[in-house]
């Protein structure tokens with residue numbers, strides 16, 4: 521399959537290029553960088569540190585979509601939204617790992633999913649997708665006597681909070697409990713907050729250093745506490761997951777898919 525990488529000079533973009541270059545069943549048809557970027561025109565393999573691949577980083581997302589069978593996006597919410605339109609226009613499958621999307625931007629992805637296969641997952645790792653299943657089951661088994669808190673830590677460069685994965689774990693807990701996360705999320709606490717509201721799902725965010733991604737979901741009641749946790753030490757798990765999703769779209773009909781679909785969970 522011909523694979524295009526949007527944002528190929530980013531942290532994830534470089535790892536996607538590196539891993540795609542050594543994965544059988546696919547070849548890189550292009551990569552884009554932000555317009556005016558100093559990486560523009562440079563070889564995408566050299567940018568990724570894997571040697572020359574003979575593909576230059578471009579600035580035209582439309583060209584990228586025109587030449588690829590599937591495009592992978594780990595960029596910004598605004599770019600992901602534009603890419604959803606391009607995927608539909610050029611009949612190119614799309615895999616989006618970008619986090620921090622507003623509801624309207626998720627809707628744009630779902631709209632594109634009416635015309636082409638679109639896989640969207642705020643976390644592409646097998647471990648986190650299993651964690652999400654476990655969280656849903658545990659939340660289903662425990663009642664509101666158990667307070668649910670979602671903790672996450674990421675590197676100092678991360679721009680959105682709580683992480684997309686933390687929010688997805690909150691969604692999984694809410695689904696298990698049969699409630700709406702929007703109505704019960706406590707995303708920030710500061711000052712005199714008063715006692716914890718029964719049934720709320722709390723979030724806590726830590727930022728620092730080079731932490732790739734750590735998430736835990738705590739179920740706490742009087743006298744006992746259950747914690748489910750996942751720690752990522754290498755962002756290649758996300759890149760491999762995204763590549764797996766990209767290859768999985770081959771022959772799939774239009775649809776708005778998740779990593780649970782890709783992994784058959």
Ligand code: NAD
Nearest residue numbers: 527530531532553554594595599617618619642643644758
């Ligand atoms: P990064 O800032 O290192 O990389 C993003 C790159 O996208 C930058 O190089 C930027 O210049 C480029 N970019 C932005 N707009 C563009 C456009 N219109 N065209 C081309 N390039 C454009 O960030 P990162 O650490 O690689 O993370 C990127 C996103 O992926 C974030 O939202 C992050 O939270 C998410 N992420 C998701 C997963 C997952 O498993 N789903 C894992 C890790 C990171």
